[in-house]
Amino acid sequence: LYSIWARRSTKLKDPHHRILGMMSIFDILYSINKALTFLTYPAGLGVPTFGNNATCALQGFFTQFGYAAGSYNLVLSLYYFLIINKGMKKEEFARVWEKVLHAIIVICHLTFAIVGVAIGLFNPTPGFCYITPGPYGCKNDPNV
Secondary structure, three states: OHHHHHOHHHHOOOHHHHHHHHHHHHHHHHHHHHHOHHHHOEOOOOOOOOEOHHHHHHHHHHHHHHOHHHHHHHHHHHHHHHHHHOOOOHHHHHHHHHHHHHHHHHHHHHHHHHHHHHOOOEEEOOOOEEEOOOOOOOOOOOOO
């Protein structure tokens, strides 16, 4: 990401670098989210954590939103396929495909993350918060 930003006047003209830049941004968000798991995972579930249900939902939100990095990997594959195999020019890819693909990825992953929080999908799993029935252990113990 730094390499792209440091030479943005030339690198951001290339769709390849813009796709890699967005992939890197989402990957960084996802990695920071996972590194801070001990702060957001609800306290009292057997590991030294400091979070609550709201921070668990926040972690689920950023986990879901961070999965956009994988979608950008798909866009990068499509880019290479169209450029190498189909002979499409970079400018044509940027004009026809790139904006639409950026919009689809960001809107879809943001929507999935917001809806997940809104309907209470993100709950503690063993180790991190993500989509699971809540509260923790409800599938094994009907009294929970």
